[in-house]
Amino acid sequence: MNLRRQLVLLSLCTLALPWAGCQYLRQVDQALTQGQMQTLEATGNAIAARLASAPELIAPDPRRNGRPPGAQLYLNPLAQTPVLDGYGEEWRALRLRPRQLLDQAGDPFAQITLGRRGSQIYMLLTARDRSPSYHDPRSSGISSGDTVEIYTARQQYTLPVASQGPVHAMWYNPRRGRYERELRIRGRWTASPRGYQLELTLPAALSDGELAVRVLDRTHSDGGTPARVAGTLPNDGRPGVLVEPLPQLQRELEHFARPELQLTVVDQEGFVLARTGIDWHATGDDQPPAGEAQPWLRDWLYRQILATAALSPLPRDRFPDNLTQNRETASQWFGAPDSDPDSTPGDERIGAVSVPVVTRADDIIERPLLGRVITAQSASALRSLTESAARRLWLTTAAAAGLVLLLLLGYASWLSWRIRQLHRAASNAVDASGRLRGDFPRPLINDELGALNRAFASLLAELDHYHQYLRSLASKLSHELRTPLAVVRSSLDNLAAGDLDSDSRRYAERAADGGARLSSILNALSAANHLEASIRQADREDFDLADLVQALNQSYADAHPEHHFELQCPDTPQPCNGAPELLAQLLDKLVDNAVSFAPEGSTIHMALTPERREYVLSVSNSGPLLPSGFGQKLFDSLVSVRDDGGKAGHLGLGLHIARLIADFHHGELSAANREDGSGVVFTLALPR
Incomplete structure (x- = not known):
C-alpha cells in the first residue's frame, strides 16, 4: 500500500x-x-x-360516586347532525373511538358510539353476527329474535333487530298493562356483511343523564335464552351516567x-x-400546500x-x-x-x-x-x-473533515511526489555506460526526506570522485610506467647484446616479450582514453545510413575473404543524423569481433531494419555462445571472454569503445545468443 x-x-x-x-x-x-x-x-x-x-x-354529578368502571358512556360533541339512514357515513368521517361491548367469553360482540347535538342524543351500534335472528311476528313476545335493549334512568326500551327498516322502540306501560311504542326514539336498521347496524336518536331529557345498552343474540327466533349478551348495564341493573364535556x-x-x-x-x-x-x-391550515415535497x-x-x-x-x-x-x-x-x-x-x-x-x-x-x-x-x-x-454541526464537521482530508491528500501527494523524485534521481544516477551523473538534486527542505536526499547526493558525489579516479588511473599508470618500462627494455637489450648462456638468453628473451606486451597494454590504454575524448568532441551531420552500411559491407568482404558476408538493407535512402566515421568504427569493432570468433568459411550476416522510431543494425556470426551473465559485461572496459589466455593482446577495449559510440548517438548496444543456439548476434538500436 x-x-x-x-x-x-x-x-x-x-x-x-x-x-x-x-x-x-x-x-x-x-x-x-x-x-x-x-x-x-x-x-x-x-x-x-x-x-x-x-x-x-x-x-x-354526584351520581357517579361509587358506580362501577365501564358503566358510564361518553357523549361526543357532534359538529353536525347525522343522517339517520343506518349506514353511519357521518360517524366514520368524525373518526371517533367506539366503545367495545364484550360477551360473556370476553370476545368483541358489538361496538357503540354516542354523540350529542343540541338536545338530541345520537347512537351508532354495530353488531358482529354472521347469522342474525329476526323477530317472528307469530310470536307472542315483543322480540323473539336478536334484541337491543336501552336503559334510561326511569325506563327500559326493547328494540327488535330487523334486516332493514325503521326502529320500533317498545316500552311497558304499567298503567295500561301493555307494551307501547316510544315514538321519540327514532332510527333505522341496516344489514352489514358482518351482522347488522343500528343508527338512532332520542331526546337527552328522555335519558335523564343515565343510559345503558345491552345486546342479546339468540340462535333461533323463538324468544329463548340468549346465546350471547353484551352491554354496559351493571349487575345492579342501574344504568351508568352519561359523561360529556363540561x-x-x-x-x-x-x-x-x-x-x-x-x-x-x-x-x-x-x-x-x-x-x-x-x-x-x-386539518386544513396546518397542512402543507398540495404538491409540496415532504422532507422525509x-x-x-x-x-x-x-x-x-x-x-x-x-x-x-x-x-x-x-x-x-x-x-x-x-x-x-x-x-x-x-x-x-x-x-x-x-x-x-x-x-x-x-x-x-x-x-x-x-x-x-x-x-x-x-x-x-x-x-x-x-x-x-x-x-x-x-x-x-444538527445542520451547523454537519456543515462544520463536513467542512473540517473535508479540509483535513484535502490537506492530508495534498500532503500525501506532495510527499509521494518527493519520494518519486528521489527514486527517479537514484535510478538515473548511473548512465548506461556505468558513469555517475553529477546532477543529483539537493532539496532545500530540512526534514527526514530531505536529509535522506542529501545523504544520497553526498554518497553519489563520493562515488563520482572515486569513479573519476579509476577512469584517470589508466592514463596515470601509462604515464608513470613508461619511464621504468623503457629502462627495463633498454637493460634487457644491452643484456641480450652480450654473451649469455642458453638458459640466461631464454630468460632474457622471455622478459623482453613481457615488456613488449606490457608496452602494448599501456599504448592501448592511452589510445582508449584519447578515443573516448575524441568521441565526446565529434561533430554530427546528416547522412544516408543505408549507403554507409552497404559500403562497409563490401569493404569487409574484401578484407576478410575467408568469410562470407550477407547484407539485408533497404534500397531506399535511410536518413540519419550522427557521426558516420564513429559508426563505421563501431561496425569495425563488431565485425572484427565476429571474424575472430566465427569459424573459417562461415557466413557473417549484417542487417539494417528501419522501424517506426529507430533503426535496428545487427551483426550475427556462428561460433561459441556467450557465457551466462555476460550480455552486458562484454561492453565494460578490460573485459574479454577469449580463451587464449591473453597471448594475442586482446584487452576487451573494442566492444567498450563500441558502446561509447552507441551512447554518443543515444542508441543502445546489446549482445545475445541466437535463438537456435548457433552463434551470437550484436544489435544496435539508433533513434531516427
Missing part, C-alpha cells in the same frame, strides 16, 4: 468528529426533552391544584391556555371533560441521529391506560396524529404529561381520584433548535 493510500485511510479517523457531534446532539436533545416534560408537569400540577380546590368543576370546566381551563400547548381534563375512566389549546387532529429523508436522518424510534400516534378522544388508570404522574411521547395523511409516525414528537386530580381530605381516608390533567406540547420548537444545531 503506497503512502497516499495510507494517509487517506488515516484521514478516515476524522469521521469520529461527526460521530462525537451526534452523541452530543443526543445528550442535548435528551436534556431539552426532559426539561420540556418538567415544564409540562409543573403546568399540570398547577391546574390539578386548582381543580382539587373546586371539585364541583370536574365532578358536578362547559364550566372548559371556561376554567381556558384561563391556563398558552400557545402551542394543549390542555385536557379527563375523568377517572379517561373520558375527555374539557380541552383547550392547539388541536393536532385539525431529512426527517429520517434526524431520527437516526437522535436515535428516536417511531412513536404511536396521538389519540383523539381517549388516552392510553398508563396515562389514565393510575394515581401517579405519568408521561409519554406520541407521534403525529393518525388523522394526518401526510405525516408518518415520528415526524413530529408530542410530549404528554398526566397529573392526577385528588380531592383534599385527611390522611386517614383515601382521597378519591376525580380525574387527571393531561398537558401536551409539540417538540417542534425543540426539534427546530436541534435541527439547526
Whole structure:
C-alpha cells in the first residue's frame, strides 16, 4: 500500500468528529426533552391544584360516586347532525373511538358510539353476527329474535333487530298493562356483511343523564335464552351516567391556555371533560400546500441521529391506560396524529404529561381520584433548535473533515511526489555506460526526506570522485610506467647484446616479450582514453545510413575473404543524423569481433531494419555462445571472454569503445545468443 493510500485511510479517523457531534446532539436533545416534560408537569400540577380546590368543576354529578368502571358512556360533541339512514357515513368521517361491548367469553360482540347535538342524543351500534335472528311476528313476545335493549334512568326500551327498516322502540306501560311504542326514539336498521347496524336518536331529557345498552343474540327466533349478551348495564341493573364535556370546566381551563400547548381534563375512566389549546387532529391550515415535497429523508436522518424510534400516534378522544388508570404522574411521547395523511409516525414528537386530580381530605381516608390533567406540547420548537444545531454541526464537521482530508491528500501527494523524485534521481544516477551523473538534486527542505536526499547526493558525489579516479588511473599508470618500462627494455637489450648462456638468453628473451606486451597494454590504454575524448568532441551531420552500411559491407568482404558476408538493407535512402566515421568504427569493432570468433568459411550476416522510431543494425556470426551473465559485461572496459589466455593482446577495449559510440548517438548496444543456439548476434538500436 503506497503512502497516499495510507494517509487517506488515516484521514478516515476524522469521521469520529461527526460521530462525537451526534452523541452530543443526543445528550442535548435528551436534556431539552426532559426539561420540556418538567415544564409540562409543573403546568399540570398547577391546574390539578386548582381543580382539587373546586371539585364541583370536574365532578358536578354526584351520581357517579361509587358506580362501577365501564358503566358510564361518553357523549361526543357532534359538529353536525347525522343522517339517520343506518349506514353511519357521518360517524366514520368524525373518526371517533367506539366503545367495545364484550360477551360473556370476553370476545368483541358489538361496538357503540354516542354523540350529542343540541338536545338530541345520537347512537351508532354495530353488531358482529354472521347469522342474525329476526323477530317472528307469530310470536307472542315483543322480540323473539336478536334484541337491543336501552336503559334510561326511569325506563327500559326493547328494540327488535330487523334486516332493514325503521326502529320500533317498545316500552311497558304499567298503567295500561301493555307494551307501547316510544315514538321519540327514532332510527333505522341496516344489514352489514358482518351482522347488522343500528343508527338512532332520542331526546337527552328522555335519558335523564343515565343510559345503558345491552345486546342479546339468540340462535333461533323463538324468544329463548340468549346465546350471547353484551352491554354496559351493571349487575345492579342501574344504568351508568352519561359523561360529556363540561362547559364550566372548559371556561376554567381556558384561563391556563398558552400557545402551542394543549390542555385536557379527563375523568377517572379517561373520558375527555374539557380541552383547550392547539388541536393536532385539525386539518386544513396546518397542512402543507398540495404538491409540496415532504422532507422525509431529512426527517429520517434526524431520527437516526437522535436515535428516536417511531412513536404511536396521538389519540383523539381517549388516552392510553398508563396515562389514565393510575394515581401517579405519568408521561409519554406520541407521534403525529393518525388523522394526518401526510405525516408518518415520528415526524413530529408530542410530549404528554398526566397529573392526577385528588380531592383534599385527611390522611386517614383515601382521597378519591376525580380525574387527571393531561398537558401536551409539540417538540417542534425543540426539534427546530436541534435541527439547526444538527445542520451547523454537519456543515462544520463536513467542512473540517473535508479540509483535513484535502490537506492530508495534498500532503500525501506532495510527499509521494518527493519520494518519486528521489527514486527517479537514484535510478538515473548511473548512465548506461556505468558513469555517475553529477546532477543529483539537493532539496532545500530540512526534514527526514530531505536529509535522506542529501545523504544520497553526498554518497553519489563520493562515488563520482572515486569513479573519476579509476577512469584517470589508466592514463596515470601509462604515464608513470613508461619511464621504468623503457629502462627495463633498454637493460634487457644491452643484456641480450652480450654473451649469455642458453638458459640466461631464454630468460632474457622471455622478459623482453613481457615488456613488449606490457608496452602494448599501456599504448592501448592511452589510445582508449584519447578515443573516448575524441568521441565526446565529434561533430554530427546528416547522412544516408543505408549507403554507409552497404559500403562497409563490401569493404569487409574484401578484407576478410575467408568469410562470407550477407547484407539485408533497404534500397531506399535511410536518413540519419550522427557521426558516420564513429559508426563505421563501431561496425569495425563488431565485425572484427565476429571474424575472430566465427569459424573459417562461415557466413557473417549484417542487417539494417528501419522501424517506426529507430533503426535496428545487427551483426550475427556462428561460433561459441556467450557465457551466462555476460550480455552486458562484454561492453565494460578490460573485459574479454577469449580463451587464449591473453597471448594475442586482446584487452576487451573494442566492444567498450563500441558502446561509447552507441551512447554518443543515444542508441543502445546489446549482445545475445541466437535463438537456435548457433552463434551470437550484436544489435544496435539508433533513434531516427
